[in-house]
Amino acid sequence: MLILYDPKVYKVSDKDHSVIELTKRVDIINLNLLTSSHARDVILFSDWNQLSKIQESARVAERYRAERDAVLEEFISESDPFRSLIHLSFPSPNLRLTLSFMKLRRRMQRVPLAIRAREFRDRPLAKSEGQPVTVFRRKDT
Numbered sequence: 001m002l003i004l005y006d007p008k009v010y011k012v013s014d015k016d017h018s019v020i021e022l023t024k025r026v027d028i029i030n031l032n033l034l035t036s037s038h039a040r041d042v043i044l045f046s047d048w049n050q051l052s053k054i055q056e057s058a059r060v061a062e063r064y065r066a067e068r069d070a071v072l073e074e075f076i077s078e079s080d081p082f083r084s085l086i087h088l089s090f091p092s093p094n095l096r097l098t099l100s101f102m103k104l105r106r107r108m109q110r111v112p113l114a115i116r117a118r119e120f121r122d123r124p125l126a127k128s129e130g131q132p133v134t135v136f137r138r139k140d141t
């Protein structure tokens with residue numbers, strides 16, 4: 001599994017290595033729940049001996065897979081009002097996962113989840129390398 005995270009928000013216990021070996025069963029169960037909760041029609045697995053466990057995980061994830069309204073956002077170019085980006089997404093459920101190898105940084109615990117999930121960090125969105133960069137801002141609705 002590939003996990004991308006913001007190091008300003010989360011602390012990973014083994015950050016000096018690019019691979020973390022999971023040794024706690026609860027971590028595997030929680031990551032499977034995360035994966036299953038986003039699955040619509042397909043869950044991939046490799047060991048048919050684990051089928052009953054996979055099915056149980058899918059049943060638990062079902063309550064998080066409830067029909068959610070899609071979110072449609074339009075981002076308008078600051079330099080050309082006739083250019084825009086359309087973003088369609090389904091909100092991720094808050095599973096309140098606890099992973100032994102990843103912790104929320106103390107200073108981020110005071111920041112509400114809705115803001116933590118949406119705010120841009122203090123790094124640039126794109127590097128221009130001398131080229132003009134088109135900046136898009138969310139269209140007010």
